[in-house]
Each structure stands twice: as C-alpha cells, then as structure tokens.
Amino acid sequence: MPQEQASQNETQTHDESYVIGYALEQKKIQNLIRPSLIDHAKKQGIQLIPIDINKPLIQQHPHLRFHCIIQKLQPKHWNNLNFHEYLSKHGANTTTTTIIIDPPHLVQKLQNRVSMLDSASHLPLSLQNATVGVPHQVVVDDEKKTKNSVEEMVMGSNLRFPVIAKPLYADGTMKSHELCLVFDAQGLRETLNKNTAGGAATPVVLQEFVNHGGVVFKVYVAGEHVRCVKRTSLPDIPEDKAKALKGTLKFSQISNFTIQDNNGDGANHLSNIERAEMPEESLIKELARALRERTGLNLFNIDVIRDAKYCTRYLVIDINYFPGYAKLPCYESFITDFLLDCVRNKAAVVSV
Numbered sequence: 001m002p003q004e005q006a007s008q009n010e011t012q013t014h015d016e017s018y019v020i021g022y023a024l025e026q027k028k029i030q031n032l033i034r035p036s037l038i039d040h041a042k043k044q045g046i047q048l049i050p051i052d053i054n055k056p057l058i059q060q061h062p063h064l065r066f067h068c069i070i071q072k073l074q075p076k077h078w079n080n081l082n083f084h085e086y087l088s089k090h091g092a093n094t095t096t097t098t099i100i101i102d103p104p105h106l107v108q109k110l111q112n113r114v115s116m117l118d119s120a121s122h123l124p125l126s127l128q129n130a131t132v133g134v135p136h137q138v139v140v141d142d143e144k145k146t147k148n149s150v151e152e153m154v155m156g157s158n159l160r161f162p163v164i165a166k167p168l169y170a171d172g173t174m175k176s177h178e179l180c181l182v183f184d185a186q187g188l189r190e191t192l193n194k195n196t197a198g199g200a201a202t203p204v205v206l207q208e209f210v211n212h213g214g215v216v217f218k219v220y221v222a223g224e225h226v227r228c229v230k231r232t233s234l235p236d237i238p239e240d241k242a243k244a245l246k247g248t249l250k251f252s253q254i255s256n257f258t259i260q261d262n263n264g265d266g267a268n269h270l271s272n273i274e275r276a277e278m279p280e281e282s283l284i285k286e287l288a289r290a291l292r293e294r295t296g297l298n299l300f301n302i303d304v305i306r307d308a309k310y311c312t313r314y315l316v317i318d319i320n321y322f323p324g325y326a327k328l329p330c331y332e333s334f335i336t337d338f339l340l341d342c343v344r345n346k347a348a349v350v351s352v
Ligand SMILES: O=P(O)(O)O[C@@H]1[C@@H](OP(=O)(O)O)[C@H](OP(=O)(O)O)[C@H](O)[C@H](OP(=O)(O)O)[C@H]1OP(=O)(O)O
Pocket: 027, 028, 031, 072, 170, 171, 172, 173, 218, 253, 255, 256, 301, 303, 318, 320, 321, 322, 323, 324, 325, 327
C-alpha cells in the first residue's frame, strides 16, 4: 500500500465512535490493555475505558454511555459492579443498550473440567476424515475415594496408566493449574492423599493421557474471529517406558515454556513445534463455531491435541474463558475487530 494511502487510512475519521469498558483484574489489564491495543482501537473509533471492579458501575463514568463491556471477573467483583442495576438504566429495554460480554452463568461452566468438556463431546462436526472428541475421564471426590480402591477407580472407569490428575475446578487459581502425571497405583494413592507432600485436594478428574507429539494447538476465539497457534506440551511416553515408570510427576502451565529440542548429539534439530503440521483451517473454524454455539460464549480458547497414533483423531483437553490474547501476533487487530463486530452488528454476539 503506498505510504500516503496508509497514513490516510490510519488518520481516517469515524462517523461513529464507540465506548468500550473493560472490567478486569490488574494483572489482566497489564497483559492485555497495552498502549498498542489502545492506539489501534482508537484508530478504529474505539475508546477503551477502565472500569473499577470494586464499586457499582452506576457510580462510575456518569457522562459516558458504554456501548459494550468486556470482563473477566470473580463472583465478588460481579456483585460489586452490579451490572443489573446499570442495565436497568442502560439495558435492553432502553434505546441505549449496553452489551456485556459474556453471561457469568455460562462462563461458570468452563470453571469445572467436567461441564467444560461436556460442551466439546459429541460435536456435530462434518469433516471428511478428522474427528474431534474429548479424552476419557472420571471424577474422584471424597466419597469415591473412601469407598473405592485406586485399582477400582482406574480399571472400573476403563482408564489405564499413565493418567493425568487435574483439579476439578478450573477457577483461575494457581492451584487449579497444578496437574500431575500418575504412572501407577501407588502414585495415584499418593496423589489422592492430601496429607502427603504433593497430594492433590479432591475433587480431581483422572484423565486418559494421550501421546500427541509434544505439541498443543491453542485455538483462540473472539466471536467470529479465530486463530490457532502451536505451543509446547508434555512429551510422548512410549508404551514400554510407561510400564517401567513409577510414582508421579507434577507440572503446571507447561504451554508457557519454550523448549529447544536437542537430540543430545550437539546438533540443533527442528523442534516438535516446528515440525508439527497445523490442523486444517476448516477444522479449526468448525470447531470454534460449534463451541461458540455450545457454550454461548464469545471469548475463549480451546486446547486441542492430536493423537500420535491416529493422526485424524483430535481431542479437546481444556477450554479457557478470556485467555491471554496478547500472546497472539497482532492481537490488537484481533481484539479490535471483535469489538467492532459487537458494537456494529449486535445480533452476532451473545450477551448477559
Ligand atoms: O496470563 P496468560 O496470558 O498466561 O493467560 C492464561 C491462559 O493462557 P493461554 O492464553 O491459554 O496460554 C490460561 O490458559 P491455560 O489454562 O494455561 O491453558 C488460562 O486461560 C489463564 O486464565 P485462568 O488462570 O484459568 O483464569 C490465563 O490467565 P489470565 O491472563 O486470564 O490470568
């Protein structure tokens, strides 16, 4: 594009300007609301305004009308803000509707690793070869723990070692990201025993561990906008090695690590990440669309792995509400385009 035209586009004035509020915790604001996003949004006619999550919205910015509000909140903050009071003034029955993205009762379903994956099971995807499912899993709560031996839990649920133990509640706490690979019955006994060092508090889900080439595909969704990136994951465990492994291995947020593969011969080889082929774009798009429909949500990402044994078998292992979009290249336009859709084409979004 010629430079003149480019700068003309950048300084282009907008017939309409939109006010979008963000109700987020401080850490999230620092990660997401960077000057580059504020600038990009501004050029598209969007003003991004911080909302104090500790007091009622009705008491804030009395001279502004919010076209849309994005949020990632704990229940106490949701109560503090009292959106309902605000909406009764600026909501659906008035001429100045404020859209709030997304409803908390739907977000809540992603905070439990069973209801989270329910939305991804038996997906109505029509693709030539590929299938998308969820790994086999079982919940262990205190009652189950006292009534069943660990052997019964595993065998009776058609699971086999290794399994991954994950806290049932994915509520954003550090603990909810503390996972554990469990290699044998003794390891599981230790994992389920809170009183031992490294023991996980129940309820936990025990999930089938699936070899997948050490790469997780993260599918970021913002309304109709979808992007998929590759990230580091757990390495494969060959079957013969798995039989010899004992005990447990704790890990946390492994996809945030960058691992340089080195085969031990001093030479740098292509990493698993570089080697891994991306899933077909049509699959990613259909998956995102189906999950938007199933969850009723706009802002989430999906962790997907591809079975190393059957390369057309994909598994959804995690769905996160309002993830770290700033890790995406050019996330500024990704977020801004979604916000523009919200305010221009209200029918395309689901709100409170
Ligand atoms: O902080 P980031 O950028 O690592 O984002 C986290 C996400 O990382 P991702 O974008 O999937 O790589 C992260 O995804 P994972 O669970 O690690 O797959 C969560 O969404 C996390 O939110 P919460 O702690 O579960 O409430 C997200 O944390 P918050 O930014 O919402 O605190």
